[in-house]
Every structure is written in C-alpha cells, then in structure tokens.
Amino acid sequence: MAEALVIVDVQNDFCEGGALAVEGGAALAAELSEFLEDSHGEYDVIVATQDWHIEPGSHFSDSPDFQRTWPVHCVAGTRGADLHDDLDTERIQARFLKGLFDDGYSGFEGRLGDPDRTGLKEGEKEKAVAPADVIEEGAPDLNTYLQQQGVETVTIVGIATDHCVRATALDAADNDYEVRLLKNLTVGVDEDRIAETYEELREAGVELLRSDEL
Template sequence: MASFKPALVIVDVQEDFCPPNGSLAVQGGRDIVPLLNDLLDRPFAIKVATKDFHPHDHISFASNHEAPNNKPFESFITIRNPLNLSETQETRLWPDHCVQGTKGSELLPELNVEKVHKIVEKGQDKRVEMYSAFADPFKNPCVDKSGLADLLHEEGVTDVFVAGLAADYCVRYTALDAAKEGFKTRVIEEATRAVDPSAMDEVHRDYEEAGVAVIGKDDESLKLVK
C-alpha cells in the first residue's frame, strides 16, 4: 500500500468567528466543534490548529481606512506587495477581529486544544492579508509565511484534511495552498461553515481545478485514520 501519513488542519475556530459575540461571526460556527473534537480523537500524524492573530493596525480592518471606502464587508481596497509595489491584490475589508491579546483571538474553549500538536498563528504582518494558513497571496516575493508547509513536510505528511472557519475564505485558501505544496488535500464539508454560503459553488470550482477533494465525515479516507 502507498504511504499514508495524514495531518489534520483545523482553521481559525476562534471566538471572533463564532456566535454569540464574535465580531465576524460565521453562522453555525460553534456547531462544528463536536465533529472537530471527534476528528481530534483520531490518530492523525500531526494535528494543527490555526489562529488569525492580527495586530490592531492590520490592513484588512475597515477601521484602519478612511471614509467612504471603509465599510466592513462591503468595501474593497488594493494592497500593494510591500516588497514589490508592482504586485497588487484586491481584498475585502472586515470588522476588527482576532486582535492579538483579545478574547476574540482565542480558540473556542470547547475545542479539545490539548489534543492539538501545534498552534500556527497567521496574519501577523499588518501590511498584507493572509487567509491561507500557509502564506499570504503575494508571489513575487511572498511576504509572510507561517512555517506550516515546512512543519508538514518535515513530518513526512502525505495527506492533509482541512476543517474549520470559514469555508469560503481561510479554509478555502488553506486547502488550495496545501494542494500547491504537493499534499493530497481533502476538505471535510460538515466540519466547515461559510461566511457566504452562496459563494460555495465558486469555492468548489476552485477545488476541482486544484485537485482538492470535498468529502463527508464518513468518507473512506477518514476511515483510514485509525
């Protein structure tokens, strides 16, 4: 049998992304925790939880931009690569969220964090947006890498299972980057929730193009993790 060394990556299951008090709460965000805890009970070779961990002056916060182009959820801005000003990226502005040292940045208390081997913090460079748990989207050059790719490669991981929040943003870009890194990548559909569920058709098209599989919690591949 071909080698199979699976990793579980749980993305951004934090207070600010969950009801009842999150500043950027994803509907049903807390509802996935029982399934996540079930996954954490399984013998994945490595289990990672990621955290958005922003400075207060992060470029993605609407509050750090001037009116009228500073409406959370509605406004978009152009970010220039601070290391190569010719490379740009359009990004949506958000309410302040997951600010370092605040309650909103904490992982949910009901998540079995003691089963996690490594917590990876992301989005710490105020100059760039970073949805993916691997790196910011700039290519020439990349500005901020989390070290997650190195960790998974060093552990000899072959397969990456992705879950968490939000399905249409940080889960999406984490899964796409996992595939780019050469891992066989699967997203566990019931273990995610989206900011905008109507965007999921587009997300699934991206996955298909990248070779990322969307699986259910009873998929045969998860039964191999035992």
C-alpha cells in the same frame, strides 16, 4: 505516508457572539471535538491555525466591504483570537499564527507559535502583544513543519469555507500535498461563494468529502 489534520481558525471571533461570527461556528467546534475523539488516531499530525492580527493594515476597516476589508477581529492576545472553548485542544500538537501584519487568509502563511506564552490572564486580554511574545525566532511556517513531519496528505476542516479554509486548501494543493476537505466539518459565510469555492477546489485537485466517507 503521513497525514495531517489542519483545523482552520475555529476561534471565538468567528463563532456566535464574536466580532465576525459565522453561523454554525460554535456547533462546529463541538463537532470537531467529537471527530477528534473518534478519529485522532488516523492522523500523524494535528495542527490548528489562528488569525493573530497585530497591525494588519487595510484588512481592518471602520467601513468594511466584507470582501477585502473586515471589522476588527482576532486581535493578538485577546479573547476573540483564542480557539473556541468547545474545541478540544488536547490533541492539537502545534498552532500556526497568521495575519500579524497582513490579511493572513491561508494557514500556510502562519508560523509555529504558542499563544499561551503571552502569560495574559482573562482580565488582561486587551494588552498589546508583540510577535516575539508568541513566535520564536526561526519558527517554521506550516509547509516547512509538515515537510519536517513527512506529511504527504492534508485533511482540512474549520472556518470559513469560502475564505480561510479555501485559501488554506488551495495553498496545500499548490504545495503538492494530496488534499481533502471535509464539507460537513467546515462552515462558510455565503452559500453562492461556498458553491464557487467547491468548484474551484475540485479544479485544483482537492477531494471534497464528508467525514463519514473517509
């Protein structure tokens, strides 16, 4: 039974100093690197998801409500959309880019892509990026990719517990994977919503653990 680790949205804009920072995001990136160093051999597949917004419509707002609308963040090709420097990407086998033209909360909405294909250097990272620059025609979505790898169990970590981690875990359960969420390797925005998210995930059959309980 193949198992996948899905690292959700550990990106610069979701960490301290970013456009939509979540407290503890940078520390989480470093903790995930340690986890990967110690535990990568337990996973057959390791993937990451990234917000990769081009024209996400009403997802962006000059007057965000921080529920359905948000400040501009993770714009495709910019530094803010990059995975955080403290996240060791050596063992990440594939990246799934989501939210190009919509909200893109769930990693299962993402398609296999290569952000490095843009060829943009650090000083150029405000140039427009087209989908074809990073996603090949016919690239699989996350569910298709996991099925191709024979994955039956999905372990989820990342940012933010009460938003994209939640949506990704629920979609994993809806797609009939055995799903685990590692609570100590996620960070969220609102404590009340995190508690509600945990209850919702339990009801969906998601197992909530700490990494030392695996």
